Every structure is written in structure tokens, then in C-alpha cells.
Amino acid sequence: MGNNMTIKVAINGYGTIGKRVADAVDAQTDMEIVGVTKTRPAFGCDLAVRKNFPIYCTYDDAGKIAAFAEAGYDCHGGLSDLLAVADIVVDCSPGKVGAANKEKYEAAGVKWIFQGGEKHAMTGNSYTSSANHFENLNCNGTRVVSCNTTGLSRTLVPLYSHCGQLKVECTMIRRAADPGDSNKGPINAIKPVLHVPSHHGPDVMTVKPEIEINSMAVAVPTTLMHCHSIVATLPEGHGLTTESVIEMWRESPRVIVMNGAQTGISTTAEVMEFARDIGRKWGDLHEIFVWEDGVKLDGNTLYYFQAIHQESDVIPENVDAIRALMGTESDWKTSVAKTDAAISLYNNL
Numbered sequence: 220m221g222n223n224m225t226i227k228v229a230i231n232g233y234g235t236i237g238k239r240v241a242d243a244v245d246a247q248t249d250m251e252i253v254g255v256t257k258t259r260p261a262f263g264c265d266l267a268v269r270k271n272f273p274i275y276c277t278y279d280d281a282g283k284i285a286a287f288a289e290a291g292y293d294c295h296g297g298l299s300d301l302l303a304v305a306d307i308v309v310d311c312s313p314g315k316v317g318a319a320n321k322e323k324y325e326a327a328g329v330k331w332i333f334q335g336g337e338k339h340a341m342t343g344n345s346y347t348s349s350a351n352h353f354e355n356l357n358c359n360g361t362r363v364v365s366c367n368t369t370g371l372s373r374t375l376v377p378l379y380s381h382c383g384q385l386k387v388e389c390t391m392i393r394r395a396a397d398p399g400d401s402n403k404g405p406i407n408a409i410k411p412v413l414h415v416p417s418h419h420g421p422d423v424m425t426v427k428p429e430i431e432i433n434s435m436a437v438a439v440p441t442t443l444m445h446c447h448s449i450v451a452t453l454p455e456g457h458g459l460t461t462e463s464v465i466e467m468w469r470e471s472p473r474v475i476v477m478n479g480a481q482t483g484i485s486t487t488a489e490v491m492e493f494a495r496d497i498g499r500k501w502g503d504l505h506e507i508f509v510w511e512d513g514v515k516l517d518g519n520t521l522y523y524f525q526a527i528h529q530e531s532d533v534i535p536e537n538v539d540a541i542r543a544l545m546g547t548e549s550d551w552k553t554s555v556a557k558t559d560a561a562i563s564l565y566n567n568l
């Protein structure tokens with residue numbers, strides 16, 4: 220760790236997730252960005268320059284590094300040079316290139332965090348703030364689970380903590396692409412994920428193995444958010460009512476509960492407009508959005524919908540995961556409060 224006890228954080232992959240994690244880290248008082256990588260001097264470099272984040276090349280290749288200077292960017296070296304000045308690297312590369320990157324991190328002796336595009340089998344460890352912060356303390360590396368799995372964890376872990384047992388079936392209605400992504404679809408179809416169960420539900424068990432959960436998924440032509448339709452079976456004697464479940468989520472970190480009929484926020488379009496109206500950077504919503512009037516507890520069966528802003532719900536989790544791995548904060552709620560208070564300075568939380 221750095222001399223002044225500020226955690227030195229590298230971002231490998233400065234794209235949709237990487238640029239957001241960089242800003243969230245930069246807002247914290249106990250950590251700093253020592254550099255971000257780009258594969259080439261293109262889209263995204265100017266943002267790093269504006270933020271004063273040192274730019275490094277994703278590769279150690281001298282020709283690729285030189286290309287940055289030729290395009291007018293001050294490039295501080297290759298990935299190895301960046302790892303040499305970092306305590307921890309947050310890998311925000313596209314999914315499935317992680318195994319090769321992990322070897323580089325381990326060789327450089329830095330801690331590492333991957334994203335949900337990588338498999339649990341590759342990292343051997345996974346993370347969400349509410350589920351297993353303590354279990355991740357001082358580990359060498361982890362994986363912040365996907366946006367969908369993070370969203371499930373936010374509402375199911377408090378429910379599990381109350382009930383001590385939980386069986387869940389859910390359907391992920393997934394956005395087809397991120398708003399800035401011009402390469403993915405469908406644009407005029409509903410595409411079931413023909414792998415049943417989908418990975419999202421079972422992935423919750425990588426952070427909270429006690430929750431029995433299965434999921435199916437369909438991709439639909441929207442870019443704004445994912446929407447989850449969830450049915451949870453609670454054990455006998457759970458002692459909850461629809462109202463007390465709603466109250467539990469109101470008190471849970473990073474969950475927003477609103478009444479669709481009363482507020483007019485009844486679709487993902489209005490949820491995103493709400494995020495823009497309250498001045499969130501990039502129009503992001505780090506919280507999971509639960510419709511109050513979509514929650515119903517009928518005997519032991521709980522039904523609810525929630526919306527997930529795929530580009531941003533995992534951002535604060537990455538900050539908490541840094542503290543867990545570095546061993547600087549053992550209590551997840553304290554870390555969450557610290558992370559969110561710092562982010563609120565730019566995000567109107």
C-alpha cells in the first residue's frame with residue numbers, strides 16, 4: 220500500500236464500467252486513481268485527460284505505446300508500468316479476457332478485481348457488498364458479480380437475513396445493449412436465453428450460497444435498464460407482511476422504493492428520467508429500483524418487480540470491494556456509507 224495509506228488503484232479497461240469506477244474511486248478520500256488503460260489512442264482518452272487520470276497502454280508493446288504520443292496523448296507506458304505503481308487493479312476489460320490478465324496481475328504482485336463478464340470459476344471468489352464483504356477481507360482478488368446478480372443480491376440478502384431460508388424463481392428481462400453500444404441487438408425481437416437456468420440467479424449463490432435460486436432470461440429491444448420479475452418462497456412463520464417487506468427494502472442500502480401509480484414512474488423510461496432529473500452523473504442510478512405497488516406477499520409467496528441500471532449498480536460495489544481486499548474496512552455497512560457519502564458529492568444521492 221502507498222506510503223500515505225491512500226490505496227493506489229489502477230483501472231484496466233476504460234470503457235462503460237471502467238470510466239464510472241474511476242470517477243467513484245477518485246471521489247473517495249482513502250483511494251486514488253494512479254492510471255487508466257486504453258488499447259489505442261481513441262474515444263475515451265480525452266475523458267481521461269479531462270479528469271487528469273494518467274493514461275497507460277493496455278499492452279507493453281513499444282509501437283502501441285508510441286501511437287499515443289503520435290496522436291497527441293501523454294502515455295505513461297504499458298500495463299506493466301501501471302501495475303508497478305498500483306496496490307490494486309480493477310479489471311474492466313470486456314468479459315472473458317480475464318484469465319490472461321489475471322496472470323499479469325499475479326506476476327506483478329497486485330490485488331485484482333474482475334467484473335461480472337468473467338466466470339466465478341476463473342476468479343474463485345465473488346463479491347457483493349451486502350452478501351460477503353467480510354469473507355473477501357484481505358483476499359488477493361475477487362469478482363464483482365454482474366449488474367443483474369448485484370441487483371438480486373441487494374433485495375434478496377436482506378430478505379434471507381430475516382427469514383433464514385429462501386427459495387427464488389426469477390425472470391430477467393434484459394436490455395439488448397448499453398446506450399453507447401452500436402454492435403449488439405436484438406432491435407426488433409424478443410430473444411430468450413436458450414440456456415436454462417440462466418447464469419444470473421445461480422450466480423447469486425457465489426456470494427450467498429444459502430439462497431436457493433434459479434432464473435430464466437430474455438433480451439428485449441431496449442437500452443435503458445433490466446427489469447426483474449421475482450417470485451420468492453419464504454419459510455413458514457416468516458412473520459412478514461407486504462408492508463414490512465417494503466419497509467425492509469426502504470431501510471436497505473442502495474435500494475429505492477417508489478409507488479408507480481402515485482409518482483407516475485411506472486416504466487424503466489421514467490426511472491431513467493428520474494435519475495437524470497435529480498442530476499445523477501451520466502443519468503446513472505446506482506440503486507435498485509423497486510415498485511412499491513408491484514410488491515405482494517401472498518401467504519409464503521412474495522412477488523415483486525425491480526429495475527436495474529446495468530451500467531451503474533455495480534460501481535459502488537467495486538469501491539467497497541477495494542476496501543475489502545485491502546483490508547481497510549471490515550464492516551460492509553461502514554464501507555457502503557463511506558462510498559456513498561463520497562459519491563454523493565457528485566451524484567446528488
Ligand SMILES: NC(=O)c1ccc[n+]([C@@H]2O[C@H](COP(=O)([O-])OP(=O)(O)OC[C@H]3O[C@@H](n4cnc5c(N)ncnc54)[C@H](OP(=O)(O)O)[C@@H]3O)[C@@H](O)[C@H]2O)c1
Binds near residue numbers: 234
Ligand atoms: N456494461 C454493462 O452494462 C455491464 C454491467 C455490469 C458488468 N459489466 C461487465 O464489466 C466488464 C466491462 O464491460 P463494459 O461494458 O465496461 O465493456 P466496454 O464498454 O466494452 O469496455 C471495455 C474496455 O476494455 C478495454 N479492453 C479491450 N481489451 C482489453 C484487454 N485485453 N485488457 C484490458 N482492457 C481491454 C476496451 O478498451 P478500448 O476502448 O481502449 O479499446 C474498452 O474500453 C465486463 O466484464 C462486463 O460483463 C458490464
